[in-house]
Amino acid sequence: MDDKQRNEAYNQYVKAKIPKTRAWPSLFNSFWVGGVICLIGQAINDLLKLAFPMLSQQTNWTLTLIILIFIASFLTGIGVYDQIGKFAGGGSIVPITGFSNSITSPSIEFKSEGIIYGICVKMFTIAGPVIVFGVASSMVVGFIYWIISLF
Amino acid sequence: MKIFLDYLWVFLIGGTICMIGELLIITTNITSARILVTFVLIGVFLEAIGVFDYISDFAKAGINVPIIGFGASLAKGAIGAVETHGFLGIFTGGLTATAGGIAAAIGFAFLFALIFKSHTKK
């Protein structure tokens, strides 16, 4: 048996040996935590609608997201968000609050390397790809619509 | 009654989307950055084919709060800007529509990084 075969066999053996955790508890937790974060978002949105009826729906949503981002960023700062994340997994990563957490957490973490090279440089270590993919794909979509609009 | 049903939909749809994210994490072991990228791309796609608004009408925060909504705004901005400004809109649309969210995330992150100190995990 050569090394390559041995490694493949070993990898398969290890894969089978990895403890199987029950998926249901973590799926359930991510479901309800994610649902509650969305509910909070909806409540903020409805309250804003009551308080400032003149705002457009688009503006209202932007404000809602900004408030959620603020809350998540603050919770990250006081060290609470990572504990929610440990419990909820996808439930606190997928909402916009997870995006906020992924920007705030490296900023705080690398504060010890200074403001420029620490906070500012490391800020996008996790969220960078999100913005790059998001903007690039929106440009693709815009380009396709522009081509269509020519005809 | 109407508001109760609305909120129930928000909870169920938002929860389900997050649960799909968790399912991806468990089954494929992918990191949170990849999860976020995946859902942003889903949002861009849903908006591009024009179904996002229909979902958004009854799912409300259930689809707007997950990062799918962020992706949809990017695409919506790009499409809208192309309609009004033509070619230039390809470049200005996406970021203009999401400027609020991105600026908030950067600004608050910077602010709280200045105020708070790193905590060790428990």
Added chain:
Amino acid sequence: MEGVTIKLKKQPKIIGSYAIVGPKEGQGNFGTYFDYVMKNDFFGEDTFEKAERKMMENAIVGVIQKAKLQTSDIDLLISGDLLNQIISSSYAARAFKIPFLGVYGACSTMAESIAVASILVDAGFCKNVVCCTGSHFSTAERQYRFPLELGNQRPPTSQWTVTGAGSSVISLEGEGPKVTEITFGRVIDWGINDVNNMGGAMAPAARDTMLRHFKNTKTKPEDYDLILTGDLGKLGSEILIDLMEDEGIKLGTNYGDCGQMYFKRKQQTLCGASGAGCCATVFNSYIMKKLKEQQYKKILFMPTGALLSTTSTQQGDTIPCTCHAIVIEA
């Protein structure tokens, strides 16, 4: 089989040992055996890196005092840790007027430094040598994984890097357990590239060193009161038992793993503890105490180390690992 097992003629003694750990480790299974438990992970410093450094400084001062020696009696300091360019060790060494030899064997560093020290003492080049190894959860997490504040979940195979430093003094004079045999490890890579599964990556290295050691010394597992691997964790130690069984060697109840035993179940560390500080603190507290009390007469201490870096991981490389074995007799 390639490689020799070194038999030390004069059998240098471990005349002092000291272990300092963080608060979480203090609540673990070995909590009562440690010399000092820090109240928080910052240890009065403003960064985690400085805390790790201070921890190692304290471990060095502590062990010299415990061995009833002066700094001027120490001929050499051999030390290592997990940070890039082993800065914690070098910066800690800056505080002492002792010649410094930095070593790196990832989590196997404690055995590596004791082995090198014992050889130097046995050969008569040095009189007293201090060995020190440490790691810090927060600095390792920063370097190898994600920011501490990121709300992500740890995969079920992951292990918890120990915050702690352990140190020993090796000398020919004085009382203490003797270092008798040393088998240095080869670098083994069986193609695991999952950084969250260190146990699986390191188990083949432990297998290789263990097989060579048994063959070279013509011993069996039953000849030792305790066979102790470093930080294979729950999964890795189960794999090692399987791998050894394939070779016809049965590891019984005298086999243990520091990583697996370190934390209590309710501390939620999944597959257990890891890091250079893991076996360093267990060895220099609990194991040394049991050796001195003659509860263990002969042990085989063989910590494993994963020799990867963040760059190799990002480039998708597999994880090469090593394992150094030392035999200690009471």
